[in-house]
Each structure stands twice: as C-alpha cells, then as structure tokens.
Amino acid sequence: MAVKKKPIATPSPAGASSPASKANARARRRSLRLHGTIARDLGVLIVSGRYKPGELLNGEIAASDRLHVSRGAYREAVRILAAKGLVESRPKVGTRISQPERWHMLDPDVLSWIFEFEPDEHLLTSLFELRKIVEPQAAALAALRRTDEHLEAMARGLEGMAKHTLAVEAGRLADQEFHSALLRASGNEFVMSLTSGVGAAISWTTIFKQRDNPLSRDPMPDHVRVYEAIKASDPQAAHKAMENLVDLAFLDTTNARRPRMKAAK
C-alpha cells in the first residue's frame, strides 16, 4: 500500500478529462468506491497545495454537478476529508480547507496522497527525522518484548530482501514487512500505527535509489545487525544498529536526489 507506482510526472489533475484519465478513474473505482476516488482526488489537490488553506471549496451542488456525481456521494467524500482534518464544513459558510497544522499528517491516506507525486524534499526529510526518533527506540523495545513469532516475521522479511533484492516489488515488500514486524514487536500500539509513515519513507528511499543510483550499497548488513540485536534481546545494540540503518537510508536518499537538485539549479 502506501505509495502508488508510477505517476511521477503527471498532467495537472484538475483540468479537463484527458483521454487516459477516464480509464484510470474507472480502474481505481474497482477498489475505492466513487466517494473514495473523489476524496482521494480532492485530498491530493489539497495536500499538493493546488487548493490552498483557508480557501473555500465550491458549493456541494455546484461541485457534485461539475463532477457528474450525486450530491450524496460528494458529501461522503467531504466527510472523509473532514475526518482526516483536511477540511471543515459549516452551514452557510461552506467547506473550507483547514490550516496544515490541523491536517492528520500521519493518517495513512493523507500520507499516500502527499507522496502521490514527487515528494517535497523538506517533507521527506521530516519523515526521516521521525523515523530516526521512533525506530531506534522501537527497536530497543522490540529487543525486550519480541516473541518468537515476531522474530520469524522479521526473519521472513530479511529472507525476502536477500532473495529478491530491492530492485523488484517483492523485495521492497519484504523490506516493509521487516520494519512493520519490528514495530509490531515493540508492543506499543501507538508506535505500531506509525507503520504507514515509516513505510512511506522506505518506499521513496528505494524508489530514488533504484531510479537515480541503481548500483548502491547493500542494505542487508544493516538490517541483519538490527535483527541480531533484537534476537539477542540487547536493547542498546538494537537502538544503535537501527540508528545506523536509518542514517544510511537517509544518506542513500539524499545522495540519490542531490545530483538532480544541483543539475536543476
């Protein structure tokens, strides 16, 4: 989940319906219902800054009519966005884009909408900062609390990474599963629910590395070190190993991106 695959550089969403947009919309409609696709489209427009905070959305009648959907479906979409803190609607005034500090930045959907397109550098950095705050401590907790099932799940993740490599989807999923299992092993529900945020950061790391610097550092040793420390129930070692892992992952990401940035300048 989290990140969609390709649309790195897509045409502007809000414009007239391009030929492919109809097919895409129908394909998405298979899993997300109509209200879900509307919420997603509006959500992307909001978090991408196309609609600005404080701005007023079109009235329900006008909007639903322009999208050729019923007012009920549109309203359900707005409810979803409001539930994620993106908008706030009041009678007589309308539906207003909330200030970014009200947004639920750690909501999995909001996160995936933010990173639907090439992510903002500052935001990606912030996400890594969060990883570096949370994951080492989570690893330490996991070293104390992990069960055998947790270890097995992490081991499965490592095997998958080794077998498939991060160049293919299966390997990337294995990477995510490793980190997800680790967070689960921390035994803290709130830490667990940061999985999607961590996953988003991981996704973009591997995407950048593959695209801009395919021949890069082997990530396996770092991961194995973390695993071994947790298996050995050594919280300090786990903390240190995970800190190191996140640092390296962040370096990989910036190293892969930086040349492009400089070239652009």
Place this chain on the structure above:
Amino acid sequence: MAVKKKPIATPSPAGASSPASKANARARRRSLRLHGTIARDLGVLIVSGRYKPGELLNGEIAASDRLHVSRGAYREAVRILAAKGLVESRPKVGTRISQPERWHMLDPDVLSWIFEFEPDEHLLTSLFELRKIVEPQAAALAALRRTDEHLEAMARGLEGMAKHTLAVEAGRLADQEFHSALLRASGNEFVMSLTSGVGAAISWTTIFKQRDNPLSRDPMPDHVRVYEAIKASDPQAAHKAMENLVDLAFLDTTNARRPRMKAAK
C-alpha cells in the same frame, strides 16, 4: 487484547440520561452534526470493545431505522469511521469492525474516543512510552530551531500554569499549550501532528493527580528546566530535561492510580 469497557464514572452513552448528559449531548450536537454524533457513538462502542473486531455491524437500513435517522446520515457516519480505519464496508457482506492494528490510534478523534472513559492502564502506559520516545527528541530539535515566537508561546504556557495551577481548567490548558508550542518549535510536521496524543496523556495525568492525589509535586521546576534549555539552544540539556519531565509525569500518574487498583483487587 486492547481496550476493555470500563465506564467508571459515566453511565453508558445510550443508558439513562444523567442531568448533564442531555445538555452535553445537545451542546455537542451544536458542533458535531448528526452524522458526527453517530460516528462518535459508534466509534466509542468500537474502541471500548463493546463491538468486537471482525464483528458485523447491522445493515444500513436496519441501523439507520433503529436510530431514527436517515440512511444518508448513517452512511456518512460510517464513512467517517472507515476513514479512521475502524471499520471496512463491502457490498453484500456488510460493514465489519476492523482489527485493532488497522485502527488509526493517533487520530485525534480515535484518541478522544478511547479516553472517553477511564482509560485502559496498558494503553495509557503505551501513550506515555510514546511521549518518552518523542518529546525529548522534539525538545532537542526545538532547542535548535525555536524562533522567538515559539519561545513566547511556551513562556505564555508557563505563566498560565504558574498563575492558575493545574487544579483549574485554565492551568491545564496552559500546560497543553506549553507542550503544543514545544512540538511546533521542533519544526517537524509529523512530530507536530502528535500533539493530540501527547495532549491526551497530559490530560489524564492531571485528571488523576487532581482526583486521587490533589496535593502533589509542583510541576513547574521540570517545565522551567525544559524551557530554559530550549531558550539556551542546548539540545542535550533540553533532551535530558524533557526526559525527566515525562518520567515524573508518568510516576505521578501511576502513583495516583496504583492505590485504587490495589484496593479493587
């Protein structure tokens, strides 16, 4: 595993209306619309374990009819819950309570629904664990990045705490504002969006302290130490001071609660 139902003080939401509950319900209905109150009621029933994960909700027609509301309003409520990961609905099968690991535990609403009644001890402990993971690091970041406005906001919070004390609402709000401003000063959007979680933990700390142990430690020195370190742009000192603050706050909470627990046993 997760949450148990424990309506210590307040009667069950649907139960007999205490004198204040009617007024409260009406007051809430002013801001929350009908669909909002339905979502809240259902949400509380879910996170409190009254509805169990995997369980199927009543059909929309039956449910909306039983609540004497339109199907549309009920559907909007369900969309809200689905947006927060609490339920998942599919045609022909119905709306199913999701597994707790799917819940968005850090969503402000979900959090407030969880802590609507006397909180589960384990969950409160987990929340403090998260605080201890995040807040010290956030304080360190704040020491590096705080602006004068951030400092002023934190100072205002401290003044409010000193003037009103935690015994009154104004003082508690000032405490929250201090921590909120600190998280803002960290400059990290994702850390900032943990404000509600931190705030929930703070609320319950002060509530317990006031109720079970009114004459207790003065919290001002800890807070001032954190403030001074951030003002001095000393990240290590800020980290340490905040770690100490959270430890003390957690001790206050457990000390206040433990006697009651033992008495119950």
Place this chain on the structure above:
DNA sequence: CAATTTCATTTGTCCGACAATATCCGTGGA
C-alpha cells in the same frame, strides 16, 4: 464432483425536497 450460472442481500449511487444554521445586511432606535 467440479465448473458455471443464477439468485439474493447488502452496500453504493442517484434524485428531489425541506430543515437548520450562520453570515450579511438593512432597519430601527439610542
């Protein structure tokens, strides 16, 4: 017995109407 088709149930979408609410503005009074 397996593959396929049909059926039934539940959510999903649509339309149209009216109610509630809060802003805005004009009116009347101090």
Place this chain on the structure above:
DNA sequence: TCCACGGATATTGTCGGACAAATGAAATTG
C-alpha cells in the same frame, strides 16, 4: 452617528424513496 436587533439568504444538513452494482452463496449443469 453608532449600535442593537432582526430578517433575508446562501449553504450545509437531513430526509425519503428508488434503482444500480457488486459479491458471496446456493442452485444448476456438464
């Protein structure tokens, strides 16, 4: 002139009923 008050008005909120789509399960068929 300024303020208080009250109504006009635009927008979301709620309602009811109808039909479409999807999907799991039973019935049918080879």
